[in-house]
Structures are given as structure tokens and as C-alpha cells.
Amino acid sequence: MGARGAKPKPTALKVLHGDRSDRINHEEPLPPEGEVTPPEELSDDARAVWNRLAPSLIAVGVLTPWDTDAFVIVCESLARYKQATKLVNGSALLVQGPTGFVKNPALTVQREAETTFAQYGARFGLTPSDRTQLKVDVASGRSGAGAERLLS
Structure with missing residues (x-):
């Protein structure tokens, strides 16, 4: 299997980053406008992450109804990271295993959640x-609504 390059940047981020117009797919399908709501199955900790981060991502057009499932992964992984960190902070880096001391399993959960996030x-x-390159209209906090966001 050959080496893979970097994943393509979403068009909304290209617009926000100020990428050249010829590098923006002006024919990209656009998600329907509509309310972006957290799914019922979100854990309480993930819902707190959603409530903290989603409003600003929706405001700049990065989080849309089509992105809900991917954003759930963001929220759940950050919640899991925080839970694992509490476990690590409340115990030791090494814990007693069946054959002696082993690395605290919460460290593995913490690292995996960090990677996913x-x-x-x-x-x-x-x-x-990614955030250092974001360019948004400070006055409105939006990059533009609907198709007009791709015409910048």
C-alpha cells in the first residue's frame, strides 16, 4: 500500500482559510440548511462538549446537518479523554497487574481518545x-451562508 497524502481540507475551511478561488470546488454539493441538533444517544459528558463547541462551529458554517455523526465522534472522544484523565490523575501511572506492575490501562484509553479527537x-x-489559519468575518462570525460561501 502506497503512502497517503494529507486528507483534503473541507471546502468550508478552505473558504475560511482564504484559499485561492481556483482551489475551491464551486460545484461541491452543499448540505441542506437546517437545525443541527445533538443526537439523543450522546453521553452526558459528550453533550457538554457539544453544547460548548457546536454553536461556534455552526455559526461559521463548519458544522452542518451532514456532519453530525463525525462531530459526535469528536464529542465522545473528548469526553472519553477527560474521563480517562480523571482516572489517571486519581491513581498511579503504574498499577498492579497479574505479574507485577503494568502501565495504567487508563493511559491507553486516554491516548486513543486523544488521537481520535x-x-x-x-x-x-x-x-x-488548523485554528491559526481560520479567517472569519469578525463582525458577523460567519463565512457566508449557503452557496455564497463558495464564491468568495
């Missing part, structure tokens, strides 16, 4: 490197 969070501009 970083991968999916980057798709929404949530990592520091």
Missing part, C-alpha cells in the same frame, strides 16, 4: 494548527 477535531478546525 485530534483526527476528527482537525476536520472541524479544532486543533491549534
Whole structure:
């Protein structure tokens, strides 16, 4: 299997980042406008993440009805990371295993959740490197609604 390049940046982020017009797919299908709501199955901790992050992502057009499932992964992974961190902070880095001391299993959960969050969070501009390149209209906080966002 050959090496893979970086994942393509979502068009909404290309527009927000100020990418050249010829690098923007002006014929990309656009999700329908509509309310973006958290699904019922979200855990309480993930719902708190959703409530904290979703409003601003919706406002800049990065989180749409089509993106709900991917954003659930972001929210659940961050919630899991926080839960694992509490477990690690409340115990030791090494714990007694059947044959002696072993790495605290919560560290593995913490690292896996961190990796998932970083991968999916980057798709929404949530990592520091993605955020440094975001360009939004400070006055409105939006990149434009509907198809007009692609014409910038």
C-alpha cells in the first residue's frame, strides 16, 4: 500500500482559510440548511462538549446537518479523554497487574481518545494548527451562508 497524502481540507475551511478561488470546488454539493441538533444517544459528558463547541462551529458554517455523526465522534472522544484523565490523575501511572506492575490501562484509553479527537477535531478546525489559519468575518462570525460561501 502506497503512502497517503494529507486528507483534503473541507471546502468550508478552505473558504475560511482564504484559499485561492481556483482551489475551491464551486460545484461541491452543499448540505441542506437546517437545525443541527445533538443526537439523543450522546453521553452526558459528550453533550457538554457539544453544547460548548457546536454553536461556534455552526455559526461559521463548519458544522452542518451532514456532519453530525463525525462531530459526535469528536464529542465522545473528548469526553472519553477527560474521563480517562480523571482516572489517571486519581491513581498511579503504574498499577498492579497479574505479574507485577503494568502501565495504567487508563493511559491507553486516554491516548486513543486523544488521537481520535485530534483526527476528527482537525476536520472541524479544532486543533491549534488548523485554528491559526481560520479567517472569519469578525463582525458577523460567519463565512457566508449557503452557496455564497463558495464564491468568495
